């Protein structure tokens with residue numbers, strides 16, 4: 355049994371590695387080397403290539419989990435906090451940025467020490483720890499260079515620009531912002547993990563318990579003096595777009611069976627800068643878009659649209675919802691905009707929109723809060739309105755034949771297939787590594803969670819929305835109609 359499982363895992367790795375090389379070769383390219391900096395290219399985000407990658411990672415990690423000493427496995431996983439802390443630290447003191455300037459020949463830890471003011475012996479141990487995990491490359495003893503993985507930690511600014519304007523240091527650097535964010539407040543809040551899980555009545559979340567605040571993460575980060583935190587969150591949010599294929603959003607909207615007519619409205623609820631609408635507007639330029647969020651994200655949204663599509667806002671095609679009560683959509687058939695910056699916990703002012711669009715919102719909230727959000731949208735919806743929620747589809751690690759049957763009914767070209775023997779039903783860290791981590795993150799910060807198909811269906815049932823179909827993808831689309 356073990357032998358056949360090992361053989362099957364090795365075969366998956368061999369056949370899928372060949373498939374990966376062939377896919378790159380068809381595009382006239384080669385699978386990127388780990389020693390070269392990461393270059394965003396369409397191939398990095400291609401859904402078919404992504405499926406191949408997932409199988410390789412699923413099989414390779416299962417192979418490791420099978421053959422490595424269980425003592426080592428448990429020891430290594432137990433030390434996971436050192437990965438978070440060391441990654442956050444190197445980003446904080448700009449090590450990847452220094453190494454970029456040094457190029458492929460790398461930089462000695464003494465020079466990194468001189469530039470950062472950090473003791474060289476700490477640096478050499480931290481960088482060796484990370485290079486052992488394939489983040490940074492040690493080109494010669496104590497001389498380190500960026501590799502494909504560490505290059506993702508780069509900021510988009512020069513060292514001088516970072517020094518001159520530290521509040522803006524993570525602008526356009528989503529991965530660096532994400533690493534820095536996770537290594538700060540969440541790492542601190544993790545100290546409350548066991549106490550909170552045993553007695554959740556202590557506070558709304560572990561974050562609230564640790565920081566002794568009644569505010570949500572969003573409200574807390576918006577406080578005066580914390581501007582850099584809000585700016586860091588915005589950098590993370592803006593960057594998520596680059597990881598998605600526009601096609602997934604466009605095809606979900608097309609398949610939502612909303613009969614989209616000229617000037618119909620899509621409301622991007624909790625839309626942050628409204629970057630999803632920018633993607634949709636390219637495919638559906640005849641529609642109108644309303645972006646709703648709290649005060650600070652809407653301020654960032656104004657900057658975002660001014661830079662990316664100023665004409666859209668001027669023409670009224672895209673509305674950043676912070677108009678005063680009673681103002682009307684400029685230059686197009688008017689309708690009242692009832693709120694200022696809009697909270698989705700209050701009645702939805704845009705009635706009978708064609709689509710209420712939520713991306714990465716549901717997982718931020720507990721079931722009871724989600725029901726409030728979906729309930730307000732249901733009250734505003736017309737009979738033909740659709741709710742399209744994008745988020746993670748949580749999957750069990752064992753085989754889930756009911757999910758596979760449901761998805762097959764939902765769409766004929768379902769991308770979720772039964773995992774090949776002997777892989778986990780959700781492909782383990784190859785498939786759901788990040789989303790299970792985010793599940794812990796939402797638990798820690800927001801009392802939210804990643805939900806299974808059944809849980810999404812149930813939320814709809816309790817708020818007057820029928821889950822019509824689920825389209826799996828990097829972000830799954832959950833398409834609801836009114837009941």
Ligand SMILES: C[S@@+](CC[C@H](N)C(=O)[O-])C[C@H]1O[C@@H](n2cnc3c(N)ncnc32)[C@H](O)[C@@H]1O
Nearest residue numbers: 572624625626647648651696697698699713714
């Ligand atoms: C995970 S982000 C998703 C942003 C955006 N939908 C996207 O996909 O890029 C969650 C968003 O919800 C917003 N938010 C939090 N509480 C809110 C509320 N009460 N009303 C409206 N938006 C809220 C946050 O400001 C943030 O922009």
